[in-house]
Amino acid sequence: MAEDLNIVSGSKTEKYQSLVPQIKALLEGEPDVIANLANVAAALKEQFGWLWTGFYLVKGEELVLGPFQGPIACTRIKYGRGVCGTSWEQARTLIVPDVEKFPGHIACSSLSKSEIVVPLIRNGVVAGVLDVDSEQLDHFDETDARFLEEITGLLVL
Numbered sequence: 735m736a737e738d739l740n741i742v743s744g745s746k747t748e749k750y751q752s753l754v755p756q757i758k759a760l761l762e763g764e765p766d767v768i769a770n771l772a773n774v775a776a777a778l779k780e781q782f783g784w785l786w787t788g789f790y791l792v793k794g795e796e797l798v799l800g801p802f803q804g805p806i807a808c809t810r811i812k813y814g815r816g817v818c819g820t821s822w823e824q825a826r827t828l829i830v831p832d833v834e835k836f837p838g839h840i841a842c843s844s845l846s847k848s849e850i851v852v853p854l855i856r857n858g859v860v861a862g863v864l865d866v867d868s869e870q871l872d873h874f875d876e877t878d879a880r881f882l883e884e885i886t887g888l889l890v891l
């Protein structure tokens with residue numbers, strides 16, 4: 735496994751196209767879930783410089799904070815609450831261009847302006863979510879959804 739991530743400039747698509755094979759290489763041969771979630775959160779943060787990248791994992795009736803990069807965050811989110819809990823409830827990716835306009839948004843950091851949450855679905859059940867926050871409004875689109883879904887699909891939970 736390469737020890738350094740190759741960070742590229744260019745379009746969003748070019749960045750993802752460079753990152754996806756590197757994430758595949760990072761995950762290859764490593765069965766530990768926490769190690770892999772930690773490296774994926776770090777790789778996304780390093781390539782894109784977003785405010786916060788990380789995982790929440792379903793534990794009983796709640797999402798519990800998992801590996802992440804960025805400011806400290808709330809540790810528990812109930813089913814159906816916030817963007818993360820809603821993504822869990824609806825089992826689909828949510829793109830929030832302006833967090834202040836999302837009813838029930840949970841503000842872990844006042845710097846966060848827009849957000850994307852991708853559920854980790856295994857055997858038809860949501861096992862966790864990937865949450866990404868940006869300091870810029872309207873920062874995420876269908877390209878992010880497509881590639882982040884591809885990346886989360888690589889994770890064995």
Ligand code: SME
Pocket residue numbers: 786807808811815816817818819838839840841842843846849865867
């Ligand atoms: N904003 C999220 C909470 C998690 S933090 O952004 C890291 C939400 O509304 O679910």
